[in-house]
Amino acid sequence: MFLHGTSKINSKGHLEIGGCDVTDLAQEFGTPLYIVDEALVRQRAREFMEAFRTTGLRHQVAYASKAFCVMAMCRVAEEEGMSLDVVSDGELYTALQAGFPAERIHFHGNNKTPEEIVMALDAGIGCFVVDNFDELHLLNALAADKGKRVNVLLRITPGVEAHTHDYISTGQQDSKFGFDLGNGTAFTAIETAIGLSSLKVLGVHSHIGSQIFEVEGFRMAVEKVAAFAVEIRDRLNHTFTVLNLGGGFGIRYVEGDQPLPVGVYVQAIADAVRTTCENANFALPEVWIEPGRSIIGDAGTTLYTVGTSKDIPGVRKYIAVDGGMTDNPRPALYESKYEAVLANRANDTLNELVSVAGKCCESGDMLIWDLKLPAVQSGDLLAVFCTGAYNYAMASNYNRIRRPAVVFVKDGKADLVVARETYHNIVGNDIIPQRLQKEAVSK
Incomplete structure (x- = not known):
C-alpha cells in the first residue's frame, strides 16, 4: 500500500489523513467526500518554488487552477507565493472572490x-x-x-x-x-x-x-x-x-x-x-x-461508502459505491487507473478481487478494475487515492446526482471548503414555463 503525504493507517486500522480519521470525516460530512491533504499541497508548491530559487533564474510558478479551482485553493496558492493560471470567467471570478492579486493572474x-x-x-x-x-x-x-x-x-x-x-x-x-x-x-x-x-x-x-x-x-x-x-x-x-x-x-x-x-x-x-x-x-x-496536477493531484483522496455487490462466478465480482463518474470522470475519459483501500479496515487481509462500479446508469461508470481488498461488506468505506486533480474540477450532475463536499485536512482539523450540493442546488436554475405549470396542464 502506497500512502501519500500525511496519510497513514492509525491504531484502529483506519486511514488517517492530515491527522483526521476518515471514518470520522465520513460521519461528519457524508460520502462521497473529497479530502485534500493541505500540508501536502503546500509541500508540493514549496518544492517548485525552492527548485527555481536554486537555479538562480527569474521565475514565476503559476498554479494551473483548471486542475482544482475553489476559493480556498486560491488562498493557499497565494500564501505560497504562486501566480495563478485561469482559463474561464468562472475560474477568474473564483480567484478574484478569493482576493487573489489580479496582477499575478494569467488568462x-x-x-x-x-x-x-x-x-x-x-x-x-x-x-x-x-x-x-x-x-x-x-x-x-x-x-x-x-x-x-x-x-x-x-x-x-x-x-x-x-x-x-x-x-x-x-x-x-x-x-x-x-x-x-x-x-x-x-x-x-x-x-x-x-x-x-x-x-x-x-x-x-x-x-x-x-x-x-x-x-x-x-x-x-x-x-x-x-x-x-x-x-x-x-x-x-x-x-x-x-x-x-x-x-x-x-x-x-x-x-x-x-x-x-x-x-x-x-x-x-x-x-x-x-x-x-x-x-x-x-x-x-x-x-x-x-x-496543476503535480500540486494538487496526490493530495486528494475521495471517500465512498460501499453499497451493493454482484458476483458473477468465474467472471468477476462488482462492488458499487455511492459515487462514480459524476465525481471522477477520468476513468471513462482517459482509462485512468487508481489505487484504493478499505479505509475502515485497512489492515485486514486482502483476500478478494473486485471491480469498483459507480452508481450512474451507465455501463462505462467504472472507477477501478481488478482491485484487491478484504472481503467487502455493505457500509465499508472505500478511499481512492490521488483524486485531487481533474475530479472535483470535472464533476457533473449526470443522473442529477449532487456533487460531493470538499474538506481540507491539516494538523487534526477538517475544514469544509465546498459544501455538498443540496436538492435545491439541483433544481435551482430550472424554470417551468407558464404553459407547463400544473394549472395550465389541467385545463
Missing part, C-alpha cells in the same frame, strides 16, 4: 469570449496568453477601448509530442491550441502582435502535454522555443523577456508510475534555457511554468 484559453476578456481587463490581470489571430485582434481592440496596454504571451505549438494519452498531449502540430512553430504561423503572429499598439509582447508560451515522466520533451521544447526567441530578436529586433514552458509534470497514481522529483524537472528546464540562451548570446529571460 489562458483557445476561445476567450469578449465578455471574458473585458472582465479580465477590468480586473487588471497580469497577462493574457493569446491562442489565435482572432483573439489577438479582439484583445487589442478591447484593450484600446479601455485605454489599456496589456501584457501578452503568444501560445505556440513547438511540435513536441509528450509520451502521454492522445487527449492530453497538446504540443504537437495537430492541436487546437496555439500558433504552429513549424509552418511559420507563430512568426507571423509575433510580427502581427508587435505591431498592435495595445499589446505588449512579453514572450511565448508552450505546453507539451500532461502526466509526463521524463525531461527530454521539456528539453526539446525549450530548445525550440529559445531558438524561436533568437529568431524573433534577429529578424524583428524584439527581445522576449518571458518564456513560459507550461506544466505537465507527472504524479504517481498507481504502481509503475515513476514521476521524477520536482527538482529534476526544474533543473532540466533551467539548464536547457541557460545553455540555449548563452550559446545564442541571448539575455536570460524570466521562466514561467504552470504546475
